[in-house]
């Protein structure tokens with residue numbers, strides 16, 4: 001593959017302004033390209049271009065026109081599907097199959113589904129009667145939604161295009177201009193997206209892209225910028241706090257999708273085979289680098305031994321998995337593998353670094369790992385690792401299962417494995433999480449609310465929830 005050359009896209013033009021930093025392949029550590037770091041001036045230029053777009057041709061587009069643009073963008077990604085897949089694989093090291101069946105199709109789906117949703121969205125009207133009024137004594141209240149203006153979108157490296165477009169599509173559909181900053185680790189598909197948007201003919205400044213790091217760099221320049229009207233961020237909870245501190249200065253609204261320490265509850269009445277396979281998938285897909293991945297597994301005592309043995313055996317058998325995103329992240333994950341042992345865990349699978357005997361030995365791989373035997377208070381059980389590790393523990397009854405699931409600073413997603421339908425409906429709403437999957441995991445319908453409680457986020461995105469965040473209701477009252 002040719003060297004990756006990510007570029008900023010500001011006011012309808014590509015530029016590689018700024019000091020370049022290297023982009024490394026997580027598969028073997030090789031340098032595969034360079035990325036320009038956006039300066040404060042470049043970020044400022046992008047925000048000004050976005051403002052001009054909102055006040056100019058982009059601000060005058062109808063929802064029908066914007067939805068047509070969104071469909072053109074979806075078609076444009078589809079037309080360059082293989083290029084997008086290759087770029088996502090190069091940046092992240094994830095298995096090609098994952099990028100080709102999840103990341104890129106979902107990015108296309110994000111644009112198409114928000115085109116459908118925004119186009120078909122009804123507005124509300126309230127016929128009002130005011131007794132004692134002169135004249136008709138009636139009025140018509142109706143509510144329209146106007147865009148917020150300039151929206152900053154900051155995204156992480158794990159599902160780079162999926163998570164970027166998850167926010168860009170509804171923000172544009174609602175009529176905002178966007179300044180996006182993808183993760184410094186994964187700039188390539190964002191650059192391809194800018195090319196597709198350019199070819200789709202959106203007015204200059206409607207979509208802008210700046211590359212660079214977060215703290216004290218492009219990300220912070222953007223989220224602290226007084227010209228930004230809203231911030232949609234996906235990433236770590238600690239970063240969310242830092243962004244919120246800056247946002248507070250201008251009372252800028254935020255939508256945050258943050259970290260998780262997601263529990264799985266396996267009841268004794270579960271289909272055990274399905275629960276084992278499901279937990280294998282929920283813990284180890286993309287090597288655990290999905291915010292929805294399970295890191296805490298609670299199993300009802302009668303099936304505990306059988307479940308744990310089967311899960312550990314299958315984890316040991318996993319072969320086709322990708323690396324951690326960076327050497328730094330690999331070191332963090334390995335530090336948790338060591339911490340688990342220091343805290344007294346029994347390692348049932350993995351726990352180390354695989355040896356492949358090829359170029360991948362220079363990459364950032366860690367073994368899929370299952371540990372057990374830790375108390376609820378252990379750091380391994382409380383802190384998000386964001387790697388392929390889960391801790392398994394037993395429980396006795398439903399109340400204890402719910403208590404253990406909720407005993408966490410996070411509250412993003414949970415899975416419940418049971419064949420008892422009444423139990424499923426009883427347990428699911430008691431779990432402190434934004435999303436509860438029963439006998440499945442990561443089954444997505446893009447119209448549903450997505451987000452977390454506690455340290456896992458602020459607000460909900462998805463379907464009308466995103467369109468609500470990216471717009472402001474204005475009530476108009478007309479006296480009849």
Ligand code: NAD
Nearest residue numbers: 156157182183213214215219220235236239257258259291
């Ligand atoms: P991160 O928070 O380090 O970085 C995310 C983005 O924020 C990057 O673009 C980064 O450059 C930028 N950033 C970092 N510091 C910043 C600052 N001070 N100001 C402005 N921008 C800043 O997260 P990551 O390591 O890229 O991703 C992993 C984390 O993201 C995990 O905690 C994971 O759970 C979370 N995540 C959550 C969801 C969700 O939907 N809830 C989805 C994916 C990832």
Ligand code: 6OD
Nearest residue numbers: 158166290291292444450
């Ligand atoms: O599926 C989605 O819409 C979504 N936001 C997934 C987030 C995954 C976290 O890594």
